[in-house]
Amino acid sequence: MIMENNFLTIKDLSVNYGETTILRNFNLSVEEGNIYCLVGPSGCGKSTLLKAICGIIKPVNGKILMKGQAICPAKQPIGYIPQQFGLLDWLTVKSNLFISKRIRKTSSLPEENHIIEQLEISPLLNRYPKELSGGQQQRVALARAWLLRPELLLMDEPFSSLDTFTTERSVELFLQLWKERRTTTLFVTHSLREAVQIGKYIVLLSKQPANVLEILERDFYQTEQQIYNRLQELWKE
């Protein structure tokens, strides 16, 4: 059931790419302060959904409300981490981190150094993105999003291009930071294991045009394995 007084409400959202309908009458309600992991088949529209929320793609129909008002990235800070991290090659890491301050003309935050230290990117500040490893770029992208003090965090498969060890470390760092702020997060992943590890709610999407098949709440299950088994059953169906 879609409740418009939820933190984020997506109602009857439809998005097309040319002739192809990616999302049709998509509905989702998101409560504040939780991580929602979106899982679904490749090409079902997970990334498109995030892009529609942060204004990169204009939907043909429907509405997206944040705290009851039409979502507006210029006014509401939304942290977006795309699949390839979205770092600007011609800016140093430091300039990339603070680009949001320049765009939105905001002032410094007291916890800037803390975030930079926590994500272990202090030694990287004067480097350029192409000089960084995938894991380092991912942490810089995460820091950039956090430094915005976002009300909503959108993460599009941020760990998909990383090796297992780097992913584990990145997930750990992300969750450490997240617990301090408890920012409402939509986290797209193709990994059921990652979804179970990170999300309080796991939103299972159908194939294109995507719709919500089921939302699993982690608290209803005693172990991660149970959730994982349930997800696999639903996936096979």
Added chain:
Amino acid sequence: MEGMNIGIHVIASACRILEGLFIALLIAVPIGLLFADYPKINKICSPLLYFTYPVPKLALLPVVMLLLGIGEAAKITMIVLILVFQLIVSIRDAALHIPREDFHVLISLGANKRQMLRWITLPSILPETLTAIRVAIGTAASVLFFTETFGTDKGMGFYIVDSWMRLAYREMYTGILALSLLGFALFFSIDILEKKVCKWKNRESNHKKTK
């Protein structure tokens, strides 16, 4: 005395090239970006661009002289004509090849068009623009040489031809050498400028070498 004498001519030629380059950039950057941003305008105007681009600009010299006389304006205009077409095409193509994903994060931050231009478009097209300048400036210098053989008493073109006419071959060869050094200085300056404003390119290639 001779050194100072030739110095005046080198400076005169250099100033003409730099003025022409400045004017060409003022024209080419907005037009190139306009063509990139508006496909319909690009579709209409590109054939005209391709039609006029291959025309040897020296062939336009009589027209330019007819309209602007034989003074400074004609000489600078010839430099502009050499540079502007190359720059428009390079800037347009560089802007068209900017990956759309580069804009996504700034869109999500609520950036306006001016901010997109400042933070994405202009830095993205900078390397290709400098390359286009590098490629075109050699031709610009040779056209300038030709235009300086009349209607002026300053410039390397005048100096070399005047020396030749007076059978002052030492001065003539000195002038040719000075013109080469001017060309070298221009190319070197563009390289230095590129190293300063496109630092990420140098660091990227150094990083690849050490991998």
